[in-house]
Amino acid sequence: xxxxxxxxxxxxxxxxxxxxxxxxxxxxxxxxxxxxxxxxxxxxxxxxxxxxxxxxxxxxxxxxxxxxxxxxxxxxxxxx
Numbered sequence: 001x002x003x004x005x006x007x008x009x010x011x012x013x014x015x016x017x018x019x020x021x022x023x024x025x026x027x028x029x030x031x032x033x034x035x036x037x038x039x040x041x042x043x044x045x046x047x048x049x050x051x052x053x054x055x056x057x058x059x060x061x062x063x064x065x066x067x068x069x070x071x072x073x074x075x076x077x078x079x080x
Contacts, residue, residue, distance in 0.1 A: 015067065018067050018070065019063055019064065019067045022063045022066055022067050023059075023063045026059060026062065026063060033059065036062055037055075037058045037059060037062055040058045040061050040062050040065075041054065041058055043061065044057040044058055044061050045057075047061075
């Protein structure tokens, strides 16, 4: 049982690091933000919480979706 918890902790750390790197990369270029965010606007306009900006919803969704669908994250899930 401890092994499973340690493996889950390691996976959570890797995923967290991946998400953090993606967020930092997105934040570094206004042009990239505009281009990459555009497809997500319609998807997230009605997401909760309703009192945060559409821009923030789009960026959070973009970072999380790309992290979750990345090959590196998928490989980490399957092997650890």
